Amino acid sequence: MEQEQGRTDAARAGREGRGDLAEEALRDACRTFARALGGRSRAWVVAAPDVEDVARRLGIDPGAVVEPLGGAPVRMRDVRALARHRDEAPAAERVPLAVDVSLTSALGCPAGRLGADVTLASLDRIVCTPACGMVMVGLRREALQGRDDCAGMADVASALPVPEVSQLQALAAGMADFDARRRCANDNAQVMAAYLRCHPTVRAVRYPGLTDDPSYEAAAANLEDGFGPAVDVLVDAAVAASAAGRGTNGAVDLCGRYVPGGTASRAHSLATAEDGAWLRVECGCGDARELVAAAEALLRR
Numbered sequence: 001m002e003q004e005q006g007r008t009d010a011a012r013a014g015r016e017g018r019g020d021l022a023e024e025a026l027r028d029a030c031r032t033f034a035r036a037l038g039g040r041s042r043a044w045v046v047a048a049p050d051v052e053d054v055a056r057r058l059g060i061d062p063g064a065v066v067e068p069l070g071g072a073p074v075r076m077r078d079v080r081a082l083a084r085h086r087d088e089a090p091a092a093e094r095v096p097l098a099v100d101v102s103l104t105s106a107l108g109c110p111a112g113r114l115g116a117d118v119t120l121a122s123l124d125r126i127v128c129t130p131a132c133g134m135v136m137v138g139l140r141r142e143a144l145q146g147r148d149d150c151a152g153m154a155d156v157a158s159a160l161p162v163p164e165v166s167q168l169q170a171l172a173a174g175m176a177d178f179d180a181r182r183r184c185a186n187d188n189a190q191v192m193a194a195y196l197r198c199h200p201t202v203r204a205v206r207y208p209g210l211t212d213d214p215s216y217e218a219a220a221a222n223l224e225d226g227f228g229p230a231v232d233v234l235v236d237a238a239v240a241a242s243a244a245g246r247g248t249n250g251a252v253d254l255c256g257r258y259v260p261g262g263t264a265s266r267a268h269s270l271a272t273a274e275d276g277a278w279l280r281v282e283c284g285c286g287d288a289r290e291l292v293a294a295a296e297a298l299l300r301r
Contacts, residue, residue: 022165025172032175036106038113039140043106045171046160048135051100051120057160058098058137058153060118065098068109068222072271073206073232073278076215079222083115086148094148104228107179108186112140114222117150125182125261126174127167134163134171174261179225181261184285186226188265191288192281192295193231201299203276204234229283232270235299240277243298244269254294255286265291267298 033043048054052062068077086097098118101109111119119138137157143150193207208219209227244250256264263286270278
């Protein structure tokens with residue numbers, strides 16, 4: 001009996017120890033996100049299926065949440081300009097400026113400092129797991145004070161469910177090298193954009209890191225440590241169809257099996273255009289030379 005009780009006590013202590021480490025990882029991640037967002041923000045990591053679900057719980061229309069880096073083809077929206085537009089509205093008509101920085105992460109876009117009231121982000125890229133079930137919520141100081149129709153949001157965010165211990169352990173492991181991975185993916189995207197703009201089958205390239213891109217100036221003012229991992233290319237419809245046909249559901253993994261935030265990359269159909277079709281290459285943090293070679297093979301008809 002004493003031996004059995006000892007094993008039970010040891011198991012319970014082990015669970016409690018893992019729980020303490022998970023709580024510490026949660027606090028560390030929230031502090032990291034808050035510092036990255038700037039604007040004297042506070043951040044939470046919550047359990048939720050996606051950004052849209054969290055927006056609804058905060059009382060925000062998901063359709064009103066802006067992706068600073070997004071669209072088809074990709075472009076950068078200036079958060080500072082959006083914040084000025086909010087501030088120019090009569091006080092009674094102001095609504096929270098909410099942004100989704102899932103593509104860049106909070107570490108790549110200091111949305112709070114730029115003027116966003118609410119910043120949301122899926123943590124898929126941090127833990128290298130699609131639909132990981134964790135979302136970051138960030139509120140800048142003015143939102144915490146209830147300005148611009150943000151009253152009560154901090155209380156709602158604090159009451160949202162906390163991820164499970166296993167999820168927080170994955171978050172701690174992912175945070176350890178995420179900054180290096182995202183920087184590398186951004187660098188790879190810059191290389192890919194420069195390569196693709198010279199490719200004979202490519203008609204146009206959209207990447208905010210190219211100095212002649214329409215949104216370069218906004219991206220340079222809003223992003224940190226690179227211009228994001230997504231490069232969009234306009235190609236002939238036949239080339240796009242051929243590329244998409246080599247994968248599943250219009251997506252082709254490059255340099256291994258793609259997972260968000262991992263070493264492999266992915267190309268997928270984005271949108272049709274009058275003079276062709278857009279493909280998006282989401283760059284991973286693997287070897288840039290291997291990625292260029294994979295892209296060359298993909299675009300070869």
